[in-house]
Amino acid sequence: MTTITPPNLHQHEIILDVKDLRVAYGKVEALHKVSLAIRRGEIVTVIGPNGAGKTTLLSALMGLLPAEGEIVYMGHAQGREREVESLVRHGMTLVPEKRELFAEMSVEDNLLLGAFDRYRSGHRDQMETMDEVFELFPRLEERRAQLAGTLSGGERQMLAMGRALMAKPKLLMLDEPSLGLAPLIIKEIFRIIGELKKTGVAILLVEQNARAALQIADYGYVLETGEISLAGPSQELAADPRVIEAYLGLGHKH
């Protein structure tokens, strides 16, 4: 893993600061007092088992679900009525677990729409951004005229990420990018996530694949049944016997 980050990118500017976030579906509390922080140019991962509330966490941050608690994004406290659209305008993007691609549109159109809000606010640099995305994902350039619905699982994930990058995000949130993909493709996706870090974007990576996630992340949180049970620099987490036991499965081999 090559993570040569120019020191000037590490300005320790906090992009997202979450305190005591609570989300409830009716009376069932899905997230209980979750706090986390992400700095500029940093990859933060949230690992945990199925049903721990990882996707709920991202949906709440993105404004898709109502939540209580304190969310400070780019220095601005977010009110209760956060709107997805205004968060997108301020550089927050989510690559959802289900990808949510526009299946009957070409790869190119999907990417173009990723820059819809930038277009709407007067930016006309979509073509250059698309070239940058193609550089990162050459496979997408080969498939540019193909309908998104006909892509393979790995290509769909690449397209979902490429589409999110078209918005030139400051905070990129990835929900289970490895879900349902072959090991080689997962390796490729994680390599690219590691490369994205160099551009200075903050990445919040939610994963079940704890090993891969902790390898590229700077900091990690373990989310279990709606609560943060462990947190720390990812190397420390990866060495923590509890994490090894529960998520890395190497407990007996040492």
Add this chain to the structure above:
Amino acid sequence: MDLQILLLLGQDGITNGAIYALLALALVLVFTVTRVIFIPQGEFVAYGALTLASLQAGKVPGTVWLLLALGTTVAVLDGVRLVREGRFAKLTPLLILNIGLPLLAAAGLFAMPPTQLPLWAQVVVSMLLVVPLGPMIYRVAYQPLAGASVLVLLIVSVAIHVALIGLGLLFFGAEGSRTPSFTDLSFELAGAPLQGQTILVVVASASLIIGLYFFFERTIYGKALRATAMNRTGARLMGIPPTLAGKLCLTLAAAIGAFSGILIAPITTIYYDSGFLIGLKGFVGAIIGGLASYPVAALGAVLVGLLESYSSFYASAFKEVIVFTLIIPVLLWRSLTSTHIEEEEE
């Protein structure tokens, strides 16, 4: 029955079919993007035609009052929110757009009744009076209910339809109107007369359909509308607000409706409530396309027009019955061939 009558009826059917096709496209568009079954689509046809007729009669069309009332409501609804959120900068454009422009239109109409204007300018004025009603209705009636079920949205549509019919009676009176024809040209085709007006309707509809095609295929806003129709969550995550998509959609629907009304006003007498039946026939076309496919909806609508025209000759008393009965075999066929699983009602 000879070839001449056959051709004449066919001509009539295609003219009406072209109009139904436009309305069918508008219905499919509104439904796929907003999940609203837009019953008031036909009212825009009547409003477009009757607004033009009142302008030509030298009267101030009542549409302008509706525009002012709806505009003021929108301005109050959005204004209160802007003030609460402290976004005062956006207040001025909001007021100008929703109150200023309708006031200006009203003042203009009183100061200078546009009877002197050339026909095309009267058409433009009518469109300007009717089309903004679309997005305004979206803001007032549909936007607060954007997350509601298809059924609730349908009930709202029926309510708007009833309200617009009532207002139409108030504005335009119970008598029907017909506007002078755009062209007096006439040709002969295989022994049957071919009216210039017919050609105009078909050509104008076809150009509008081509224009819409380019809008959806080539422009980013058109693509954004299609994206919203395909995947609402995905579109929101790209920063395409559902309200923008909804307003854009109803603007297009209102424009298509009003334009259709203006096109057919010289051919048929339009009453305040004529729009409903016209819209309903467009709806039959849209149903043939499963409320999803544009080309099938357009073809279905042309079929409706032809069927209507021929049945009015052979069995004129049953004209409407035959047209609307068409829906039964279509629904049967669709339900038998469709493998599509009903989507969850969000």
